[in-house]
Amino acid sequence: MSNPGLEQDIAVLHRALERERKRRAQAEHLLEEKSRELFASFNELSNAHDSLKSNQQQLLQSEKLASLGLLSAGLAHEINNPIGFVLSNVNSLAEYAPKFDRAYRLLLELLNEIEDDSPLAARRDLITNQLDKMEIDYLAEDSHELIIETKEGIERVRQIVDGLRDFARDGAGKKSATDVAQSLSSTLVLIRSHVKSLANLSEDLQDDLVVNADSSQLGQVFMNLIMNATQAVDEKSGEIHVQAFREDTWVVVQIRDNGCGISQENQAKLFTPFFTTKPVGEGTGLGLSISYGIVRDHNGHIDVSSTEGSGTTFSVRLPAHISE
Ligand SMILES: Nc1ncnc2c1ncn2[C@@H]1O[C@H](COP(=O)(O)OP(=O)(O)OP(=O)(O)O)[C@@H](O)[C@H]1O
Ligand SMILES: [Mg+2]
Known part of the structure; x- marks a missing residue:
């Protein structure tokens, strides 16, 4: 038995229900979209926060290095x-000491010339005894050694001071078109045999890697990095790879070793003057800070990637020289 009134009511209700379902589906869809958008902006915000944090750290680091530069200067x-x-006083002492020695020998000669039956013999024996x-x-011999050691010590302090000055240098060095591969080769000429006695050295240097640089300063950077690599590797299985290539507008030099690596904590301190993990007397901790200063003065970057226990790669990036 049909009831048209009821059927109509049901149909109206059904349509209303259907409308409500659609509205809900739309609202759900909108909600989903909004939450996706929200999530995306949250991600953006979090990335922005991360990059702000890292910029701030870099800024802090370069400010710290800049003030250290001033302090060092x-x-x-x-x-x-x-x-x-x-140094000048020690040099004078070094001149005087042999004269005292000579005077002493003359005095001894004179005393020895006094015969035993001379009235001065008793006096002679007293003086000789004293x-x-x-x-x-012994004093004469020891003074000689002390003077030599003092001179060496002063020379070491002078080297450290020169190093500090290099670190603080304002980039007044003379720059000219310099071939990075040539600069690396001439550095290697000086240290190749030493490096090879401790590690297996391989080189891959591309041609035509010209930068605007002070070649002796560049050589100093490469020397520091290669010496550090040599000091980091194990004598029996040490591998050091020196590579130079072009990447876009940059000339890149990489020095890779399979040495002890650097902990995350130490990586943050590497370029700070006097940071060293080497025993007293073996490292001044200036090599990398000086290198940082030099590379910065050449408008380049120096960075490190390292895994503790498996090795380290230092990369130096310098703007390629554009010939006119
Ligand atoms: N290739 C490397 N592998 C492992 N550690 C390294 C490497 N290069 C640098 N380091 C670490 O960084 C520290 C600082 O290096 P840096 O060259 O400034 O000073 P140093 O080598 O200790 O002394 P210096 O160079 O003045 O003789 C080192 O003591 C070492 O701990
Ligand atoms: Mg060093």
Whole structure:
């Protein structure tokens, strides 16, 4: 039995239900879209935050290095002055010491010429005795060694001061078109046999890698990086690979080793002056900070990628020289 009124009501309800279902589906779709958009902007925000953080860290690092540069320049200047007169005084002492020695020998000769029956014999024995007690022979020999050691010490301090000055240098060095491969080769000429005695050295240097640079400073950077690699590898299985190539507008030099690697914590401190993990007397911790300063003055970058226990790669990027 049909009830047209009821059927009509059901149909109206059904349509209303259908409309409601569609509206809900649309709302759900909208919600989904909005949450996707929200998620995307959250991701963007988080990336922006990360890059801001890393920019801030880089800024802090370069500000720190810049103020260290100023400090180093001041220190180098202050230390240089006393070093100058200490060295000059030691040089004077080095001149005087043999004269005292000679005077002592003459005195001994004179004393020996006094015969035993001379009225001066008793006096002679007294003086000889006193001179023996003073161990003048030993003092003369030791003074000579002390002077040599002091000179070596001062020379070392002078090298450190020069290093500090290089780190603080304002880039006044003379730059000219320099072939990076040539600069690397001439550095290797100096240290190849030393490096080869400790590691297997391979080279892959492309032609025509010209940069605008002070070639002796560049050589210093390569020397520091290669020496560090040599000091990081194991004597029996050490591998050092030196590579130079062009990448877009950059000339890239990479020095790779399979040495001990550098912990994440130490990677952050590498370019800070005096950071070293080497025993006292073996490393001053200036090599990388000086290299950083030089590369910065050449409008380049130096960076490191390293895994503890498996090796390190240092990359130096310099703007390729554009010939007019
Ligand atoms: N290739 C490398 N592998 C492992 N550690 C390295 C490497 N290069 C640098 N390091 C680490 O970085 C530190 C700082 O290097 P840097 O060249 O500035 O100073 P140093 O080698 O200790 O002393 P210096 O170069 O003044 O004789 C080193 O002591 C070492 O711990
Ligand atoms: Mg070093």
